Amino acid sequence: MNALGTASVAALRQYVRYADAKGIAVDPLFEKAGLKPEILDSDEGRIGGEQLQAFIHLLAEHTGNPVLGLETGDYVQPGSYSVLGYITMSCATLGEAVTRIAPYEKLVGDMGTTRLKMKGDSATLIWTCNFTDPVVWPQVVDNVFASWINYARWLADSTDATPLEVRLRRPSPGPEHEKAYALRWQCPVQFDAEEDSVTFAQTLLATRLRQPDPLLRKTLEAHALSQLALLDTDTDLTSKVKQSIQKQLAEGITRQDMVAEDLGMTSRTLQRKLSQEGVSYQKLLDEVRQQMAEDYLQNTDMSIPDIALRLGYSETTSFHRKFKAATGKTPGDFRRQ
DSSP, rough: TTTOOOEEEHHHHHHHHHHHHHTTOHHHHHHHHOOGGGGGGGGSSSSEEEHHHHHHHHHHHHHOOOOOOHHHGGOGGGGHHHHHHHHHOOOOOOHHHHETTHHHHTBBBEEEEEEEETTTTEEEEEEEEEOOOOOOOOOOEEEEHHHHHHHHHHTTTTTTOSSSSSOSSSSSOHHHHHHHHHHHOOEEEESSSSSSEEEEEEGGGGGGGGOOOHHHHHHHHHHHHHHHHHHHHHOOOHHHHHHHHHHHTTTTTOOOOHHHHHHTHHHHHHHHHHHTTTTOOHHHHHHHHHHHHHHHHOOOOOOHHHHHHHHTTTSSSHHHHHHHHHHOOOOOHHHHO
């Protein structure tokens, strides 16, 4: 895996929404960054971190906007954070949501890491960016902080969710552009700082959120943990194969030759490359089927025969047998629990 790991398509979409709003055609930028436009159709797809960095670099050059990251933060949505966004939506308080960032942020991407520091009456979120491109990393930090602040205000249904201070390692974009930070964040912003951080009053952590749902949060966190486990063991190739399988299964198809074609290789080449990594297509298919089956059973009202059909099983009994072998429970028992 490359040094920048991977990023969720959800993270990419936020920049695409900004480009669409500004009338910027993204297809030429996608081509230069090595991205296919159809990747945007994937709900849980991932792209290479270097591809995301290249795309942001191209977008920054195209716009010439020194506060691109700050403005793209205006386009944050719960889905921008992948399953983490929906976990935080179901939390009871802002503090509960904040503590979910570090454990699950890898699902959004390997762009950086978060740590929370408590001191006196304040709390500070410190973010360490993994991107190295000097054009890109200041924009990514701006985007992360702008997105956090906008999303926290939306979660709390209040514009009072305002930081005490934001510190940025990036240099000032100039007095005129500094006004854009003050307008959005309503707090002092320090440039050329030693760290990238957002500090806020600890009392803010007790803010009640608009739609707490502890049962849903528990289900989503179980799903998030299973996704993290897959990310920790996947190589770039197995990740791409699983994404392609998942895309096919959404249409009830399970053809290895179509997966190989999607990845730009022959079926025999795909088999050989997977063999070199000690896995088989069937093993990856089984893993994706199992993950999707559990998601459907936990999070939808689809009937078990419909789930079996969606996952490419010719008979519901085959689905029952495979599912029980993996979990020790029938699909019906799993759903009831």
